[in-house]
Amino acid sequence: MTFSRDFICQKFGEFYRNPSTDIPAPGAMYQREFAFLLFKERAMVRHTSVSKISKLKSFFSESVPSDVYHSCAYYENPEADMAKKGWLGADLVFDIDADHIPTSCDKIHDEWTCGKCGFSGRGVTPESCPSCGGVKFDTKTWPCERCIASAKNETMKLASILEEDLGFSGRDLHIFFSGHRGYHVHVEDDAIKSLDTMARREIVDYVLGLGLSVLEGRDKADGSPKKSSGSFLLHDFGWNRRIKMGMQKFILNATEEDLRRIGIKQSVKGMLQNRDVIATRYIEENRWTGIKGVGAGVETWLKIARHVKDLESAKIDTVVTTDIHRLIRMNGTLHGKTGLKKIEFPVERLPDFDPFKEAIAFKEGTVKVSVSSAPEFRIREQMFGPYKNKTVELPTAAAVLLVLKGRAEVVNE
Numbered sequence: 001m002t003f004s005r006d007f008i009c010q011k012f013g014e015f016y017r018n019p020s021t022d023i024p025a026p027g028a029m030y031q032r033e034f035a036f037l038l039f040k041e042r043a044m045v046r047h048t049s050v051s052k053i054s055k056l057k058s059f060f061s062e063s064v065p066s067d068v069y070h071s072c073a074y075y076e077n078p079e080a081d082m083a084k085k086g087w088l089g090a091d092l093v094f095d096i097d098a099d100h101i102p103t104s105c106d107k108i109h110d111e112w113t114c115g116k117c118g119f120s121g122r123g124v125t126p127e128s129c130p131s132c133g134g135v136k137f138d139t140k141t142w143p144c145e146r147c148i149a150s151a152k153n154e155t156m157k158l159a160s161i162l163e164e165d166l167g168f169s170g171r172d173l174h175i176f177f178s179g180h181r182g183y184h185v186h187v188e189d190d191a192i193k194s195l196d197t198m199a200r201r202e203i204v205d206y207v208l209g210l211g212l213s214v215l216e217g218r219d220k221a222d223g224s225p226k227k228s229s230g231s232f233l234l235h236d237f238g239w240n241r242r243i244k245m246g247m248q249k250f251i252l253n254a255t256e257e258d259l260r261r262i263g264i265k266q267s268v269k270g271m272l273q274n275r276d277v278i279a280t281r282y283i284e285e286n287r288w289t290g291i292k293g294v295g296a297g298v299e300t301w302l303k304i305a306r307h308v309k310d311l312e313s314a315k316i317d318t319v320v321t322t323d324i325h326r327l328i329r330m331n332g333t334l335h336g337k338t339g340l341k342k343i344e345f346p347v348e349r350l351p352d353f354d355p356f357k358e359a360i361a362f363k364e365g366t367v368k369v370s371v372s373s374a375p376e377f378r379i380r381e382q383m384f385g386p387y388k389n390k391t392v393e394l395p396t397a398a399a400v401l402l403v404l405k406g407r408a409e410v411v412n413e
């Protein structure tokens with residue numbers, strides 16, 4: 001191992017050996033598969049099971065994992081091969097990661113390179129390489145505060161859909177900062193444990209707002225195209241309610257530019273002049289005609305409704321939720337790409353949760369590092385960087401973050 005890696009391994013070891021480190025046991029831990037990535041071996045150790053949290057903690061202290069995962073699934077034999085595990089059920093798990101959310105700054109701090117042909121670009125990593133179609137990429141990303149805030153915004157929309165539309169209580173929702181660039185939401189409830197992949201896919205589609213008949217532009221009864229805007233009715237439940245409220249918000253705040261950007265060309269001025277009446281009479285009371293100067297037909301309202309659906313749906317990673325054998329990072333453990341903790345907090349705390357305060361694991365000491373490049377970042381109240389080819393003495397948490405992100409090396413004095 002290099003000097004920097006030794007340093008990281010040593011810091012992770014200190015964290016896991018510290019008696020005040022709190023690592024909560026997941027529910028029914030004896031039925032879960034555990035998996036580890038160790039600093040020394042660099043290979044994933046899978047198909048292990050642990051019955052007691054104290055045993056797990058002493059294993060962490062001795063072997064020092066860079067990353068710890070457990071299954072969202074419950075098994076009869078967690079140690080057996082996949083085929084012989086005996087699947088008993090799984091938590092419903094959502095992953096919201098800045099990797100999947102386009103932001104105004106991702107082109108500044110994120111890069112990807114195709115592992116097959118070397119083609120590279122900036123911003124969100126594509127699903128396949130535009131040059132050769134390859135699907136493996138080397139990525140260089142940054143846990144940017146603005147990007148994490150946009151992931152949080154998606155998480156708030158998800159929590160609202162789960163609670164208000166699907167009827168889960170706040171007590172059943174476990175909200176976590178992932179330790180890197182996003183949030184996890186786990187639903188542990190007997191009602192969802194036995195859901196298969198198809199059923200979970202239905203939940204995913206609902207969260208994304210896919211296949212909503214109200215947006216199809218057809219009359220339900222006979223499937224014929226809508227002729228008049230009078231038939232564009234929105235009721236007060238589920239997605240209809242979300243679209244109704246979203247359309248009101250959109251209309252009341254829209255600029256001419258906003259309307260044109262979503263493809264509305266006619267009666268723009270009339271719509272803006274009559275926005276208050278549209279919000280109440282049209283959208284709220286479902287009376288879609290009769291305002292002079294607003295000659296918009298149903299296609300126009302559908303354009304707004306579809307745009308609002310995009311704004312109101314939650315950008316979850318669909319693969320994670322539908323995979324009933326998924327391994328997920330263990331709560332309370334460190335993320336091997338940042339040195340930040342995965343940490344749980346109550347759903348009500350989402351708006352003011354601060355990962356750069358609350359997920360910090362290393363609170364003492366300073367380390368001298370030579371930084372190749374790093375954007376500006378914050379640890380608790382203190383700002384650091386941007387740095388370019390600079391040697392600086394940083395608090396341990398900042399140094400660990402830069403080393404793990406490949407932006408710095410520890411200075412060997």
Ligand SMILES: [Zn+2]
Pocket residue numbers: 114115116117118119129130131132133134
């Ligand atoms: Zn390629």
Ligand SMILES: [Zn+2]
Pocket residue numbers: 103105106109144145146147148
């Ligand atoms: Zn960003």
